[in-house]
Amino acid sequence: MTIAERRARVEYDQQNPWQPMSEAKIEDTSTVCTRNPQGDCEEPPKTKGIKRERLIFSLRAAVKSKANHTTSQKENRRMVFAGRFFPVFDTMPSDEFITRWREHTSNTGMPEEFESVSTTKPAQLENINLLSEEIAVPIKLRPGEDRVPCPFCAPGSPKFIRGRMAYFPDEKAVRFIGHKCAQSHFGDNFKLAEAVFRRQTMCRQYIELWREIGPRYGDMERFLDVMSKSAVDLQFVRDQLDKQATGFAGFLHGELAQVRGELFVKLDLGIKDRNGTAVIQEKLIGTAAGLRFLSRGYDVEKRIRQTRSALSTVEVELPEWIPSSPEHPATAEILKRGRLVEKSIQRIPGLLADINDGLLFLRRKNLSLIHQWGNRMDTPFARFEIKSDDRQMQVRSNSFAGDHYANVLIPAAAKLAPVKTPDPAIEQLIRMVA
Numbered sequence: 001m002t003i004a005e006r007r008a009r010v011e012y013d014q015q016n017p018w019q020p021m022s023e024a025k026i027e028d029t030s031t032v033c034t035r036n037p038q039g040d041c042e043e044p045p046k047t048k049g050i051k052r053e054r055l056i057f058s059l060r061a062a063v064k065s066k067a068n069h070t071t072s073q074k075e076n077r078r079m080v081f082a083g084r085f086f087p088v089f090d091t092m093p094s095d096e097f098i099t100r101w102r103e104h105t106s107n108t109g110m111p112e113e114f115e116s117v118s119t120t121k122p123a124q125l126e127n128i129n130l131l132s133e134e135i136a137v138p139i140k141l142r143p144g145e146d147r148v149p150c151p152f153c154a155p156g157s158p159k160f161i162r163g164r165m166a167y168f169p170d171e172k173a174v175r176f177i178g179h180k181c182a183q184s185h186f187g188d189n190f191k192l193a194e195a196v197f198r199r200q201t202m203c204r205q206y207i208e209l210w211r212e213i214g215p216r217y218g219d220m221e222r223f224l225d226v227m228s229k230s231a232v233d234l235q236f237v238r239d240q241l242d243k244q245a246t247g248f249a250g251f252l253h254g255e256l257a258q259v260r261g262e263l264f265v266k267l268d269l270g271i272k273d274r275n276g277t278a279v280i281q282e283k284l285i286g287t288a289a290g291l292r293f294l295s296r297g298y299d300v301e302k303r304i305r306q307t308r309s310a311l312s313t314v315e316v317e318l319p320e321w322i323p324s325s326p327e328h329p330a331t332a333e334i335l336k337r338g339r340l341v342e343k344s345i346q347r348i349p350g351l352l353a354d355i356n357d358g359l360l361f362l363r364r365k366n367l368s369l370i371h372q373w374g375n376r377m378d379t380p381f382a383r384f385e386i387k388s389d390d391r392q393m394q395v396r397s398n399s400f401a402g403d404h405y406a407n408v409l410i411p412a413a414a415k416l417a418p419v420k421t422p423d424p425a426i427e428q429l430i431r432m433v434a
């Protein structure tokens with residue numbers, strides 16, 4: 001840049017601090033990735049003897065906007081490509097800025113032309129902050145459907161479709177960069193930037209989660225109350241069974257799991273075939289519930305207690321937070337509390353299935369189905385009996401796993417109908433964290 005140009009630019013910047021000095025059009029597009037001319041900057045390009053910073057562009061637009069500019073047209077053509085440079089971000093741009101930039105990009109396909117977006121080659125390679133995930137630019141909206149220029153390897157030349165918005169705090173600037181190019185230029189710094197970006201993204205999601213749970217908290221508490229009552233009583237049944245007939249639940253679980261709960265019995269049809277052999281038919285009598293209830297480590301009472309305790313932390317607001325560089329001091333707390341609540345909500349569907357399976361197992365119809373199956377021909381049981389009345393379940397079994405006997409009490413909430421799936425509001429929360 002000549003002294004005259006620099007002076008002109010300073011003057012212009014003073015008058016128009018948010019506008020670029022020029023919207024330089026490219027005449028010389030000699031920077032192309034020779035290895036991957038159409039690709040997304042996988043390799044830094046060759047520059048055919050011209051330093052990338054010294055690309056030659058016409059500055060017609062600049063001249064138009066600066067009528068009193070003293071440089072001649074001929075000299076203009078020899079000018080160094082300056083690009084747009086806006087060192088205006090003392091702090092990381094707000095989410096609101098990024099949201100407007102996203103809208104602009106999807107409406108125009110021109111991410112690099114949004115206010116205060118710089119297009120010059122970055123001078124810093126460390127301490128970069130990513131401001132967006134990979135974004136595919138709708139290049140069909142661009143003049144000539146050109147690709148987006150890459151500030152790194154092709155400032156001013158069509159280069160990439162997928163890119164990422166980044167903040168360069170030392171330069172106080174933001175740039176939209178080709179995603180592969182960024183990766184190859186930043187190396188380990190890129191991995192670090194990626195990790196910080198993920199943490200910030202999670203903070204935003206957890207803040208949003210708190211906002212979503214707020215009005216649904218009462219409904220969720222009531223729903224967990226219903227689950228909790230049955231969980232406590234089911235656990236009481238299972239614990240008695242394990243105490244009185246140690247090993248029986250595991251044995252029955254193994255037998256049922258082999259057939260995935262599908263219970264077949266052999267029926268003697270009472271007729272004989274040509275050879276005089278009795279005709280036996282296999283018949284599916286039903287599918288048994290209980291594979292979850294009988295499984296090892298069934299502990300719905302403890303799990304629902306943990307879930308409720310984790311979810312109760314939602315009642316305490318998260319601290320104030322904004323994306324910043326360096327990372328906002330509240331980040332670690334938000335991530336820790338957010339993860340705890342997120343995991344608890346993620347566990348609700350599995351917990352609900354375990355509780356409902358216990359309720360279905362104890363139904364009289366299910367137990368009589370298992371009883372019928374346990375007394376079929378060719379069973380591993382020398383004797384098998386399982387039955388229930390209003391208050392208790394009786395088990396008598398003699399098999400290679402040993403002799404088992406139990407008579408366990410069934411409290412009221414273990415006899416309830418399965419808990420219905422949560423209402424749409426809670427289901428939405430579950431989908432949010434799925």
Ligand SMILES: [Zn+2]
Binds near residue numbers: 153154178181182
């Ligand atoms: Zn590039």
